Amino acid sequence: MKLLEDRILKDGNILGDNILKVDSFLTHQVDFKLMTEIGKVFAKTFESLGITKVVTIEASGIAPALYVAQELDVPMIFAKKHKNITMTEGILTAEVYSFTKQVTSTVSIASKFLSQNDKVLIIDDFLANGQAAKGLIDIINQAGASVEGVGIVIEKSFQDGRSLLENSGVKVTSLARIKNFENGSLNFLEADA
Amino acid sequence: MKLLEDRILKDGNILGDNILKVDSFLTHQVDFKLMTEIGKVFAKTFESLGITKVVTIEASGIAPALYVAQELDVPMIFAKKHKNITMTEGILTAEVYSFTKQVTSTVSIASKFLSQNDKVLIIDDFLANGQAAKGLIDIINQAGASVEGVGIVIEKSFQDGRSLLENSGVKVTSLARIKNFENGSLNFLEADA
Numbered sequence: 001m002k003l004l005e006d007r008i009l010k011d012g013n014i015l016g017d018n019i020l021k022v023d024s025f026l027t028h029q030v031d032f033k034l035m036t037e038i039g040k041v042f043a044k045t046f047e048s049l050g051i052t053k054v055v056t057i058e059a060s061g062i063a064p065a066l067y068v069a070q071e072l073d074v075p076m077i078f079a080k081k082h083k084n085i086t087m088t089e090g091i092l093t094a095e096v097y098s099f100t101k102q103v104t105s106t107v108s109i110a111s112k113f114l115s116q117n118d119k120v121l122i123i124d125d126f127l128a129n130g131q132a133a134k135g136l137i138d139i140i141n142q143a144g145a146s147v148e149g150v151g152i153v154i155e156k157s158f159q160d161g162r163s164l165l166e167n168s169g170v171k172v173t174s175l176a177r178i179k180n181f182e183n184g185s186l187n188f189l190e191a192d193a
Numbered sequence: 194m195k196l197l198e199d200r201i202l203k204d205g206n207i208l209g210d211n212i213l214k215v216d217s218f219l220t221h222q223v224d225f226k227l228m229t230e231i232g233k234v235f236a237k238t239f240e241s242l243g244i245t246k247v248v249t250i251e252a253s254g255i256a257p258a259l260y261v262a263q264e265l266d267v268p269m270i271f272a273k274k275h276k277n278i279t280m281t282e283g284i285l286t287a288e289v290y291s292f293t294k295q296v297t298s299t300v301s302i303a304s305k306f307l308s309q310n311d312k313v314l315i316i317d318d319f320l321a322n323g324q325a326a327k328g329l330i331d332i333i334n335q336a337g338a339s340v341e342g343v344g345i346v347i348e349k350s351f352q353d354g355r356s357l358l359e360n361s362g363v364k365v366t367s368l369a370r371i372k373n374f375e376n377g378s379l380n381f382l383e384a385d386a
Contacts, residue, residue, distance in 0.1 A: 023303060024306070028273065028303060028306070029269070029270045029303075029306045030255075030259060030262070030268065030270070032262055032263040032268075032269065035259070036263075058251060059252040059271060062223075062255045062256060063259055063269075066228070066255075066256055066259060069223070070225040075222050075223065075224060075225075076222070076223045077221060077222045077223070078221065078223070078252060080221065082294070109221075110221060113217070113221070113222045
């Protein structure tokens with residue numbers, strides 16, 4: 001997605017060897033116009049699959065997932081990373097290790113929102129090691145629902161998340177694929193959409 | 194907002210004496226159509242104030258805040274509740290105690306996203322004790338920006354959050370105001386919009 005790649009080059013900040021900050025338009029401050037375009041591209045990619053639910057994980061996945069859900073005209077569910085006293089019964093969970101935050105979280109979705117008839121599209125802001133998406137796939141499988149695809153805004157293609165997901169039989173569509181970081185800049189692989 | 198009140202009565206679940214779960218359309222599964230309408234109502238309420246930024250707090254505030262930002266055609270910023278290794282410099286923080294989650298969090302916004310020229314609208318899903326909104330006001334004031342108003346989707350009017358905010362000089366607009374819970378149901382006060 002050229003609009004996204006251009007925005008990453010313009011407004012992204014590279015920290016150290018392999019951290020890309022996109023906090024001015026995706027992960028902290030959010031540009032709804034870009035989210036709208038992202039929603040359209042993902043919806044076009046997945047529109048033939050009969051998606052019934054879009055699932056993401058709090059918090060940075062919510063904005064792109066919401067606009068994908070809007071374009072596909074289905075509900076969006078965001079998995080919770082933290083326990084809440086109002087979530088008491090019927091919870092599906094998976095353990096997810098975040099390399100960025102260096103903690104293991106119990107990710108959860110209320111079972112009442114997923115059924116075996118659901119065809120689920122997973123949307124997330126970043127794919128690196130694939131642990132978050134893997135946890136969501138685990139939860140969706142527990143519900144007996146099918147995962148029809150994974151849509152990623154920014155993929156760190158030099159990490160093994162994509163192959164982890166593809167090896168489990170899930171199709172991955174990434175709008176920007178970072179091949180590597182080099183001298184404070186970055187190179188892209190050809191994106192999937 | 195009658196559409197919202199009707200939805201709360203139809204799909205909300207009351208737990209115990211004072212907990213309302215709206216996880217089927219706002220806090221876990223999200224109905225983008227309702228969010229779109231909520232965005233329109235808040236935008237109409239605040240459109241004359243020259244709002245330059247919408248600020249909320251992760252995670253359940255993101256969806257309504259995003260649609261308000263869309264209607265006002267400004268960026269949305271979601272404050273972070275959790276430390277992240279990519280947030281390193283220039284952070285404005287406030288301590289916020291959550292009665293629901295029973296923990297104190299350090300809420301933060303990168304200072305580069307707020308300036309003294311900003312006129313900020315705070316949007317949040319719930320107002321109960323007002324601690325989250327108070328923390329956001331504190332952060333926005335640290336940046337020298339002005340808080341032009343607080344927009345709340347669901348207010349628990351029997352708790353003291355609204356008076357806390359109004360006593361600090363901030364105008365509060367709530368789309369649904371819960372007067373009390375009674376025999377497993379609830380009563381509304383007249384909403385602000």
